[in-house]
Amino acid sequence: MFSDDDLLPISALQHLVYCPRQCALIHVERQWVENRLTAEGRLLHERTHAEGSHKKGSRRVARGVMLRSLSLGLFGQADTVEFLPSPSSASGEMPFPVEYKRGKPKPHDADKVQLCAQALCLEEMLSCTIPAGALFYGKTRRRVEVAFDAPLRQRTMQLIAELRELVDSRTTPRAAYEKGKCGRCSLLKVCMPEVLDGSESASRYLRRSVAAVLEAKGPETDDVR
Secondary structure, rough: OOOOOHHHEEEHHHHHHHHHHHHHHHHHHOOOOOOOOHHHHOOOHHHHOOOOOOOOOOEEEOOOEEEEEEOEEEEEEEEEEEEEOOOOOOEEEEEEEEEOOOOOOOOOOHHHHHHHHHHHHHHHHHHHOOOOEEEEEEEEEEEEEEEEEEEHHHHHHHHHHHEEEEHHHHOOOOOOHHHHHOOOOOOOHHHHHHHEEEEEHHHHHHHHHHHHHHHHHOOOOOOOO
């Protein structure tokens, strides 16, 4: 069992899937830079939480639910947990976590892992087994239902262990530039993958950066009055 001081954020699992170096920069080195994509995501979460809890037909909808698992060493916040009527449940309700994302479904499983980790925390907190949840994507305005089957649970547990190992090691993985991925990362200027992955010398990178700045400014002219 972990203590409250040892808990890691559920969101770190998504960072780990996307890029282990990004995860270490945020959760080991405490680096953070916001860009348009992260700002849009943050505002979406804030709007969702501000809607408050309410009843929707036979469903009880809770917003901004705080989560914790001392056995897994995780904490976080679920955007929404819908409590569905369930005669088979001791409480008469079955939790159904829903996570909101600004974009569209991704080719990797970071969102599914994050949602599954939320379900694992809820299962510990409420002493129940949660079969499924959903991801709502702002760009498509659609829900994607996610089954918490054995492979996803195993994948999530493995990533939780990898996250703990990464944070405990206090080591940031070496940079590895990936064109499509790195360009969207808010930590691009902090990470500097084009320099630190060894494919380009620092002096060449600086010369290219200075040349790009000068080109953007245009030719200098005398101030003749």
